[in-house]
Amino acid sequence: MASLNAKITDAFHELASERSGSKDPRVRRRDCAKPMAPGTAVGGCAFDGAKVALQPITDVAHLIHGPLACEGNSWDNRGAASSGPTLWRTSFTTDLTEIDIVMGHSEQKLFKAIREIKEGYAPAAIFVYSTCVTAMIGDDIEVVCKRAADEFALPVVPVNAPGFVGSKNLGNKLAGEALLKHVIGTLEPDEPGLCDINILGEFNLSGEFWQVKPLLDKLGIRVRACIPGDARYLQIASAHRSRAAMTVCSTAFVTLARKMQERWDIPFFEGSFYGISGTSEALRRIADLLVRKGADPSLLHRTEILVAEEEAKVWKRLEAYRPRLEGKRVLLNTGGVKSWSVVHALMEIGMEIVGTSVKKSTLEDRERVKQTLKEENLLFESMSPRELFSLLLERKADIMLSGGRTQYIALKAKLPWLDINQERHHAYAGYEGMVQLARQIDLAIHNPMWPQVREPAPWEPALVVAKRAKREA
Amino acid sequence: MARVVSQTKSAAVNPLKSSQPLGAAFAFLGIDGAIPLLHGSQGCTSFALALLVRHFNEAIPLQTTAMNEAAIIVGGADRLEEAILSLKARTRPRLIGICTTASVEARDEDVAGDVENIKRRRAMELMGTEVVVANTPDFDGAIEEGWSKAVTAMIEAIARPDKQYRNPRKIAILPGWNLTVADIEHLRETAVSFGLDPVILPDVSGSLDGSIPEEWMPITYGGTKLKEIRDLGATMQCIAIGEHMRRPAEALQRLTGVPYVLFRSLTGLENVDRFIRVLAAMSRKQSPLNVRRNRMQLQDAMLDGHSHMAGKKIAIASEPDQLFQLSDFFTAMGAEIAAAVTTTGTSKALEMVPAKTVKVGDLSDLESLAATADLIVTHSHGREAARRLGVPLMRVGFPMFDRFGSQHKLTILYRGSREVIFDFANIIQANHHPPNPWPLDSTDRRGSQ
Ligand code: SF4
Numbered sequence: 020m021a022s023l024n025a026k027i028t029d030a031f032h033e034l035a036s037e038r039s040g041s042k043d044p045r046v047r048r049r050d051c052a053k054p055m056a057p058g059t060a061v062g063g064c065a066f067d068g069a070k071v072a073l074q075p076i077t078d079v080a081h082l083i084h085g086p087l088a089c090e091g092n093s094w095d096n097r098g099a100a101s102s103g104p105t106l107w108r109t110s111f112t113t114d115l116t117e118i119d120i121v122m123g124h125s126e127q128k129l130f131k132a133i134r135e136i137k138e139g140y141a142p143a144a145i146f147v148y149s150t151c152v153t154a155m156i157g158d159d160i161e162v163v164c165k166r167a168a169d170e171f172a173l174p175v176v177p178v179n180a181p182g183f184v185g186s187k188n189l190g191n192k193l194a195g196e197a198l199l200k201h202v203i204g205t206l207e208p209d210e211p212g213l214c215d216i217n218i219l220g221e222f223n224l225s226g227e228f229w230q231v232k233p234l235l236d237k238l239g240i241r242v243r244a245c246i247p248g249d250a251r252y253l254q255i256a257s258a259h260r261s262r263a264a265m266t267v268c269s270t271a272f273v274t275l276a277r278k279m280q281e282r283w284d285i286p287f288f289e290g291s292f293y294g295i296s297g298t299s300e301a302l303r304r305i306a307d308l309l310v311r312k313g314a315d316p317s318l319l320h321r322t323e324i325l326v327a328e329e330e331a332k333v334w335k336r337l338e339a340y341r342p343r344l345e346g347k348r349v350l351l352n353t354g355g356v357k358s359w360s361v362v363h364a365l366m367e368i369g370m371e372i373v374g375t376s377v378k379k380s381t382l383e384d385r386e387r388v389k390q391t392l393k394e395e396n397l398l399f400e401s402m403s404p405r406e407l408f409s410l411l412l413e414r415k416a417d418i419m420l421s422g423g424r425t426q427y428i429a430l431k432a433k434l435p436w437l438d439i440n441q442e443r444h445h446a447y448a449g450y451e452g453m454v455q456l457a458r459q460i461d462l463a464i465h466n467p468m469w470p471q472v473r474e475p476a477p478w479e480p481a482l483v484v485a486k487r488a489k490r491e492a
Numbered sequence: 493m494a495r496v497v498s499q500t501k502s503a504a505v506n507p508l509k510s511s512q513p514l515g516a517a518f519a520f521l522g523i524d525g526a527i528p529l530l531h532g533s534q535g536c537t538s539f540a541l542a543l544l545v546r547h548f549n550e551a552i553p554l555q556t557t558a559m560n561e562a563a564i565i566v567g568g569a570d571r572l573e574e575a576i577l578s579l580k581a582r583t584r585p586r587l588i589g590i591c592t593t594a595s596v597e598a599r600d601e602d603v604a605g606d607v608e609n610i611k612r613r614r615a616m617e618l619m620g621t622e623v624v625v626a627n628t629p630d631f632d633g634a635i636e637e638g639w640s641k642a643v644t645a646m647i648e649a650i651a652r653p654d655k656q657y658r659n660p661r662k663i664a665i666l667p668g669w670n671l672t673v674a675d676i677e678h679l680r681e682t683a684v685s686f687g688l689d690p691v692i693l694p695d696v697s698g699s700l701d702g703s704i705p706e707e708w709m710p711i712t713y714g715g716t717k718l719k720e721i722r723d724l725g726a727t728m729q730c731i732a733i734g735e736h737m738r739r740p741a742e743a744l745q746r747l748t749g750v751p752y753v754l755f756r757s758l759t760g761l762e763n764v765d766r767f768i769r770v771l772a773a774m775s776r777k778q779s780p781l782n783v784r785r786n787r788m789q790l791q792d793a794m795l796d797g798h799s800h801m802a803g804k805k806i807a808i809a810s811e812p813d814q815l816f817q818l819s820d821f822f823t824a825m826g827a828e829i830a831a832a833v834t835t836t837g838t839s840k841a842l843e844m845v846p847a848k849t850v851k852v853g854d855l856s857d858l859e860s861l862a863a864t865a866d867l868i869v870t871h872s873h874g875r876e877a878a879r880r881l882g883v884p885l886m887r888v889g890f891p892m893f894d895r896f897g898s899q900h901k902l903t904i905l906y907r908g909s910r911e912v913i914f915d916f917a918n919i920i921q922a923n924h925h926p927p928n929p930w931p932l933d934s935t936d937r938r939g940s941q
Contacts, residue, residue, distance in 0.1 A: 057557040057575030059582070064535020082503065086594040088511035088630035092539040095873055096546070096893075108876065114504035114854075117631050120598060132503035151533050151595045152631070155564060182535040183564045183595065403582075404551070408708035424542060427551035431704055 061401065061424075064182030066150050067093070068190020069197070072271050073146055073178065074107055075099035075222055075247040076255065080142035083112040084129050084160060085150030089182070090114075098444070100226035101249050106142055115152065126158050133167040133175060143252035144174035144202075154181035174252065176201045188270055195275030198246070198255060203279070206256035208243070213314045215243040216305055217264040217285065219272040221292075223248025227446030231292050234302060234329070234449065238321055240309065246272065259283040263308035265290050265301060270384070286312065289383065292448040294364025295333055299326045333450040337368055340457040345369035347464060350411055352376045352402075352421035353439055361420065361439060363391050368457055373414040374399060404428050418464050433473050435463040494845040496837050498852050505856035506873065508809050509835040510890060512628040513591035514540040515638025517554055518669060518890075520589030520624075522694025523646070524715040527553045527585045531572055531603060532593030534558040536630070546893035548700050553711050555579055559595055568596050569606040576610060580621050583710040586718050589642060590625045597629030622718060624649045634835040635890060636736045636811040639669035643693060643740040646721055653747045656725040661689045663774060664727040664750065666741055668734025670814040670889060673701045673899040675908060679758075682905060685782060686775040691720045691727060693740075700899060725750060729774055731767075733758055734813035735841035756841060757817040758904040759912060760824050761790060767905070786906035793910040794825065800917035802826035807862030809855065809870040810889050812839035817903075818869060818888065819845050821912060831861035833870075867919065884923040886915060 063071075066089060074081050074097070083090035094110035101107065113132050119125050133145055145167075149160050160177040168175040180193035216235075221228050228248050235242060244250060244258035259279065264287035266276045276287040286308050290301035306314075306322040348371050351361060362375050372392060377385050378401040388398060402410065407428050411419060419429040422440030429436035437459055439447065447456045517528035517540060530537040537556035544552045557563075557571040576588055592603050604625045611623060626642040633641075643666060663683065667676060676697035683690040698714020705713055724730075725748030732741035732754045741752035753770060757763050764787075768779055804827045808819055812834050819829045829847035837852040851857050855870070859877035862868050868878045871889045878885035892898040901915075902908035 056578065057571040058529070058555055058578035061538070062534065063538040064533050067535045067538065086511075086629070086631035087504075087507060087509050087634075088513065088536050088539065088594065091507040091509050092511055092514060092536075092543050094507065095876075096542065109856075110506045111503050112507060113502060114507065114509075115631050117629070120631060128502045132501075135501060135503050151535075151564070152598050155595065155598055182533040183559055183561050185560070187535075403710070405708045405710055424545060427545075428708065431551060431708070433704075 059403070063187035063190070064151075065180040065184045065186065065190035065193060066148060066182040068187035068192075069178050069180035069194040070148060070190075071097070071187070072191045072194035073197070073247055075101075076146075076250045076252060077101040077107045078104040078143040078251050080106055080109070080111055080136045080140055080145045081148065082129075082132060082136060082145055083110075083148045083150060084115075084125070084132075084153045084158065085113065085148075086115045086120075086152055087112065089148075089150040097222075098224050099222050099248055100224070100229075102229075103249075104143075104251070106140060109140070111136055120152065120156060123156075125153060125156065126163050129153075129158070129160070129163050130167055133163075134171065137171045137173055142173075144176060146176045146178055146197075148178045149181050151182045154179075154183075174202070174205070174256075191271040192274050195272050195278075199275060199278055199282075202252070202255050204256070204259040204283070206253060208257040208260050211260040212241055213262060213312075214238075214240045214309055214318070215261040216240055216309070217258050217261040217279075217287075218242055218245040218248075219264055219266045219276050219287070220270075221245050221248045221267040225444060225446040227292075227448035227452055230446055230449040230451040231298070234298075234325065235305075237325060238302070238306065238318065240305060240318075246275075259285070261285055262312045262314070263287065263305060265305055267291060293361050293452070295330060295367055295450060295453055297363060298449050298453075299330060302326055329450050333453060336454050337457055340454075340461050341369055343461050343465065344457060346371060347417040347460075348373045348415060349460075350374045350414065350416040350419045352407060352419060352425055362388055364453060364456065365460075366391065368453075370460075372397060373416050374410060376401060408432055418460060420460075433469070435466065435469065437463050493843050494832065494847050494850045496842050496852065497849050498837055499854075501853075504854045506854055506859075506877070508833060508854050508858070508870070508873070509634040510543065511536075511540070511593075511630045512633040512635070512638035512641075513593050513626075513630060514543065515633075515635035515640075515669060516591040516626040516628045516642035517589070517638075518544070518635065518696075519626075519639045519642035519646075519694045520587065520591070521552065521699055521712055522696040522715045523587050523589070523721075524698065524712060524717050525586035526589055526712045526715065527555055527579060527583060527587070527710070528589045528591060529555045529557065529575055529579065530591050530593055531557045531568060531575075532559055532595040533564070536593045536595075543891050543893075547891040548899060549896065550700055550702060551709075553583075553709075564595060564599075567599065567601055568603075569601070569609075572603070572606055573610045573614070576607075576623060577614065577617060580618060585621055585711045587622045587624065587646075589646075590623065591628045591638065591642065592625070593628070594630035597627065598631070603627065622650055634811060635669055636734075636813060636839070637836065640736040640739050643737070644743045646693070647724065647740050647743045647747065650718065650721045651724045651744060651747055652722050653725070656723065656748070658728055659689070659726050660728050661687065661775075662727040663688050663690050664724050664730040664744065665690050665692045666730065666732045666737045666744075666752075667692060667694075668737050668813050670811065670817065670903075671733065672901055672903060673697045674902045675904045677701075678902055678905055678907060682783065683771060685780045686771045686777050688771065688775050691724060692716060693721060693724070696899075702899075724748060729753070731755065731770070735816070735839055736813055756813070756844065757820055759817050759909050760821040761787075761794065761906075761909065762824070763820075764790075764905050764909065783906070786910075790906040790910045793913045797913040797917045798825055800920045801913070803828065804866040804920065805830035805864060807831035807833075807858055807865035807868050807883070809833035809858040809868075809874065811835050812841045814889050815850070816841040816845050818912075819847060821909065822869075822916070825913065825916075830865050831858060833858045833861070867916070884919050886919050 090112035113128050164175040164177040178197045180190045243261045244254040264285050266273050266289050279285045288304045291297040306318045310316050374397050377398050418435040420437050420439045426436050520526050520528040534556045541554045557575040559568050563571045607625050624645050626645040628638045693716045695716045699712040730750050730752035815834050823846040832847040832850045833853050842850045868883050869886045872892045872894045902911045
């Protein structure tokens with residue numbers, strides 16, 4: 020292993036100096052502000068973040084360059100939906116073994132893997148992701164991708180975000196950088212239109228963007244590129260010709276949006292398709308930006324009409340749930356944009372927020388949630404499971420909304436829980452999504468199973484039962 | 493005897509493997525009051541955790557040393573120390589099980605040495621907590637090896653080597669990773685019904701069986717007690733289940749002199765008979781009534797089920813020992829192994845697999861070999877391939893994230909073998925295709941279902 024060691028030490032000199040120089044200093048600072056402490060850390064790595072942010076691009080082969088764990092333990096775990104190609108769901112990895120690493124074969128193996136994929140699967144492009152070990156041993160994926168792209172006449176895009184450089188959040192941003200550097204602007208569209216927009220940071224989980232797209236269609240607004248949900252490579256390559264953009268999950272792609280504005284003069288705003296007023300607001304702002312960039316001003320009027328119609332319809336449908344949900348107490352343990360957008364949506368139907376996490380939220384996200392809630396102490400950073408468990412009980416939550424990873428904290432406390440992260444099975448976007456969200460919360464809270472599981476065991480002595488009843492009251 | 497064919501592709505397509513550190517962490521989860529700690533960058537832990545949670549539908553304690561860029565450059569010893577001390581202070585575990593990952597192994601770090609140093613320097617703070625290291629780089633092995641290495645490491649670090657009084661009733665059982673919670677419970681009950689007192693290492697039946705503790709537990713609750721591992725030398729006999737458990741069994745023998753017997757599989761009438769004979773001999777007891785009854789029930793199920801299994805072509809992909817366990821059983825019921833794929837090529841169990849060849853590969857290899865099969869047998873990731881081919885899927889092993897109750901499925905001894913027959917026959921029956929009334933229509937009949 021001596022030669023390997025030398026190689027690593029070597030590689031690290033480059034890696035270290037290159038990293039400190041090339042990255043957007045703002046990105047670095049923000050990420051460094053939250054060190055990951057050994058023994059207490061939770062959450063994914065930069066590679067995870069990069070893959071999450073790009074994988075829903077459906078006609079691309081995503082090739083993970085590294086030993087097995089990075090891909091083997093993580094593939095096929097997200098619910099983004101595709102209206103066409105399924106290639107993105109096939110998992111590709113170079114699955115490096117000890118021999119590959121010691122003998123220094125890994126770059127060749129990567130090159131061959133690219134060839135195999137090109138020949139066997141005819142992808143629109145191949146995205147190659149570096150991981151900790153391949154970055155450590157100094158594999159230059161940029162060079163390999165360049166060579167492969169030339170030889171196979173196929174876009175081969177390096178995504179340089181090995182796990183150790185930082186959090187998932189940073190990985191999202193590095194993914195945006197990769198698109199900016201190698202994809203966006205590489206192709207001119209046939210028929211650019213005055214009402215073309217980009218949506219950034221929309222993942223189309225459970226196909227929820229399809230609940231929004233018809234609204235845009237009705238207004239004659241064309242989504243040139245939705246990045247990454249249900250996207251095709253060519254749409255992204257020509258995304259620089261859109262007239263306006265909206266970022267949905269701002270943490271993931273707001274830097275990308277900013278740079279696209281600088282480079283191609285595409286104005287953007289941060290919005291959300293969660294909640295009724297959120298959706299209406301988003302539609303208005305898209306229309307507004309387009310008109311300012313030269314679209315027919317009648318768009319504004321048409322948008323108002325659509326919003327009025329749709330809102331009236333959805334409020335009517337929500338009437339059924341309001342009496343059942345009014346005053347129910349929600350603990351929200353999600354992050355990023357959802358910290359405020361979902362909060363807002365739930366308050367609209369009369370629910371009470373007893374806490375919301377603001378991990379992974381941008382400063383803007385935080386400001387928004389503060390304005391909505393008007394109470395600082397309801398915001399919390401990420402918490403240990405034990406703290407979260409006590410918080411649920413202390414604040415007498417009726418339900419917790421979170422991602423799958425923390426579901427058992429609520430369930431083991433015998434409390435209702437609803438998944439609002441990537442593994443969820445329901446679509447909560449747009450007006451339609453609000454009705455669905457209300458329905459799912461209603462079903463969770465009012466499930467007749469709850470009183471049954473909380474019933475004491477037949478052998479528990481009466482004293483204990485009485486005590487517990489008192490505590491729960 | 494099967495010929496093992498190694499992988500020739502450069503790109504693994506739809507991996508069959510889960511990583512070695514995950515296997516080791518899984519084994520540590522079978523110890524009471526434990527927390528596995530993955531030594532590497534934090535993403536590895538996050539992925540392993542998410543996968544374990546999806547499989548067990550349980551909260552899983554798992555931690556990381558969160559190696560960052562700086563630690564990757566200068567080495568991870570400091571992060572390791574910080575992680576161990578912080579875990580100890582916050583959660584007071586009885587065991588911290590360290591599983592190394594590719595990032596530290598590729599740097600050739602001496603993690604065992606680092607841990608020895610930490611233990612020496614921090615002896616006071618770490619009192620009452622064992623710290624055990626399993627070297628489990630991701631670029632080597634898979635779940636099976638990781639599991640085996642963790643069990644070996646625990647025996648070597650914790651079991652007392654000195655001569656102890658041997659209790660004639662006590663036996664050690666070292667189950668492979670492929671035994672479910674239900675399997676372990678059944679195994680214990682069976683041994684107990686012979687009047688034996690089994691120590692099972694690791695014992696996931698306490699920690700991963702879905703019980704609900706009163707308060708939030710950041711470490712495992714239930715599983716093998718540390719004291720039981722310490723006193724393994726007091727057992728009369730060790731029973732290892734699966735070829736990959738030979739290594740820990742040998743370690744135990746080397747250390748304490750406890751002899752071992754190895755069962756490659758406890759599924760199928762003959763294998764179980766042999767096991768029951770061993771239990772009877774060790775306990776000097778007749779087989780209890782319920783065991784006899786279970787045997788008759790298995791015979792009956794074999795009589796009922798064999799016609800559904802006879803002649804069926806099976807494509808199977810799994811870790812070596814489970815591959816052997818199931819293919820051995822299926823062929824003993826008259827089925828034929830049309831394709832066998834496995835994760836790594838070094839296990840001795842592979843030679844025994846009743847197929848012409850065993851391919852070391854991924855699920856795309858399975859898919860290309862399974863087109864004419866009647867049944868695909870693999871974990872949940874096989875669902876896409878099965879759907880594309882129109883061949884029904886029997887889910888086994890890890891991960892199983894789209895079916896409930898995988899841990900409560902019985903697969904061993906008389907009762908488990910019976911369950912496997914039922915499962916198999918039911919899937920085949922549910923997918924029975926009547927003859928095509930339009931013989932000239934050449935479209936794939938199965939595909940249109
Ligand atoms: S932390 Fe590194 S080695 Fe671990 S999953 Fe992320 S990229 Fe892979």
